[in-house]
Amino acid sequence: MRSRDRAWPSPLVLSFIAFVLLPIAIVAVYLFTIAADQYVSEFRFSLNSIDPPRLDPLSLLAGNVSHSPAGSESQIVVQYMTSRAVIDQLDAALDLHRMFSPPEADWWSRLPRPTSIEGLVQYWRGQVDPFYDPANGTVVVRVRAFTPAEALQLAQAIVAASEQLVNDLSTRARHDALRNGESEVTHAETRLKAVLGEIRAFRDREGLIDPAKTAEVSGTIAARLKDELVRANAELSTLKSYMQDDAPSVKVLKARIRSLEGQQRVVARDLTDRDPNRDDTLSRQLGSYEQLESERRFAEAAYQHALHGLDQARANADRQQVYIASFVPPSLPEEALYPRRWRSLAVVALIAFAVWAIGGLAVQSIRDHF
Template sequence: MLRLSFLVCVALPVLLWSAYLFGVAEDQYHSELAFSIRSEEIASAAAGILGAITQVSGGVANDAEIVNEYISSRAIVEEVDAEVDLAGIYRKPAFDPVFSLGGDSRIEDLTDFWNRVVHVSYENRSGIINIRTVAFTPEDARRINEAILSSSNALVNRLSEQARQDAIRYAAIDLDEAEANLRQQRQQLADFRAQYHIVDPEADVAGQLGVLTALQSELAQALVERDMLLTYVSEDDQRVVQATRRIDAITARIAEERTNLGIGGEGVNIADVVGEYEGLRTDLEFAAAAYTQALTNLALARAEGRRQARYLAVHIPPTLAQESLYPQRWLLIGLAGAFLAMAWGIAMIVYYNIRDSR
């Protein structure tokens, strides 16, 4: 009983599977392909300090990961099928239902079959994508890999073009915003000058302070002259009276000049006016620097747009196989035998446990 069940459940299926692999299954050939995505780094030295402060980096998916996902997608299956007729290539065997494509296959079935015959591996550290494609002739396998390479290169070019357009568009938006801000700061400075009827408060205050300093010096000299007169004449002397009048006039002028430092009339503090002017001037200088930087960034974006920032670097071009390595018949027979033997052993254990428990 045990021997018969083993022969029926394990030996016979493995024998039939071996007969199919060696007698029916067609030889398959593989083609290797390896490439990576390279991108030129944009020099940031011209961006300056302001660019380093205002730069915002956005996370983007790695180009190689995008291409890796693309190679396993329905989109590339449709593109490659239109170029090399995948259905015709994988229906070549007259009778091989296990390893060939079925007769009535939709795009979904073709995509599933594609992922069986096109093996993609991605090395995270180096960014290299390795592709091994299997077909029933060496030429077909290489043709499919060449089509994969062409479609991947077209995708990289589209990604690069989109990145260039986005960079120019965002740089143009930044320039418009910087220009609008610069116009606004200039208008605010013009409104300030119209309000206080002064072009440069700092220069005006410096001039008034110069006048005040000269008056104070003249007042000090007049006081000394009067004191000298009082050493040998009385206070009723005409010369002392004139000196006192001169001192009073200078003192009144100094008081008036100090009042005039409150630019614009009463209730206006000179410190507040000068502080407001300095703030407006600083904002204008910053806006002008930001506008210059935005203009530079737009020029850099347009310059980068004239050259290819991303490109596909081929490390191993599509190869042409010299001998068939697939299907791996002995490996498939061994796996089938091991699986059937394990299933048979589990079934026997369950069977004898149930029988002994009765």
């Protein structure tokens, strides 16, 4: 009986076998005989803008400087890479269910079938690992797949989707930046066209191209008539000094003076008639035209100002355009990096040994108390 009792291993040895050696053996069998190889394609890029940011001296002293000119956009791209939006886009082109559930993949590492979109999103986040490094403003992405070609294909598809996202964001930001400027230009252009239409209608209604020039000509005529009238009156005074009033020369000169005075009254009436019932006087026409011309000049100035503002907004939007600068493009992997067999086995061994040791100490402590 004693020899048989001595042949059985002690409980400590049995527990070590059950909680340490057996899990290690099971995991080793899985890792080295069952687990499918997974290949990693890595790429790196940064988001740059045409106009680099101006560094604030206070930020330099505080050490709070972001080397990336598009840090917020980089974080948006990183979040997009793990979102359902990119999965829906790539699944339609690559069939992610087929790519992540190949026949050669083991049951533990492949995507279960059937699976919901939520399950695909969760699995995707384990296969695609994007990381934004604010220290140098770069984005590092590691993509895993069960074949080298599929890892490269998936990485290239993610790059293309990210570029499309950045272009869409830049286009949307540019459109938003130019929207106000374009609206102001449209408003100013509409106002200018309306004023020009009023001027055209005024010219058609009054039969005058430029009342200012017409008034200038009328003023010249009035001045000439006044000069002629002054000369005629002077000549009449001279004739009366040695001729009778009924002399033919005096009569002719008086008739000419009356004609000049009549012409002068007509010109003066056309220029400044105070009759409120008349709308065709040149003074009123000139006042209306000058008001329209003032509105035209103001509308043209507002239109030019709006065009200048739109040009500045367009130039600023062009300088702030963001683009992806890929300095490490996706490449075809040659060796499988996953699963990390020896590292995983070592982690399992440490955990199993720690659990066994803690459990043994706990059991021994209980025995000592009882």
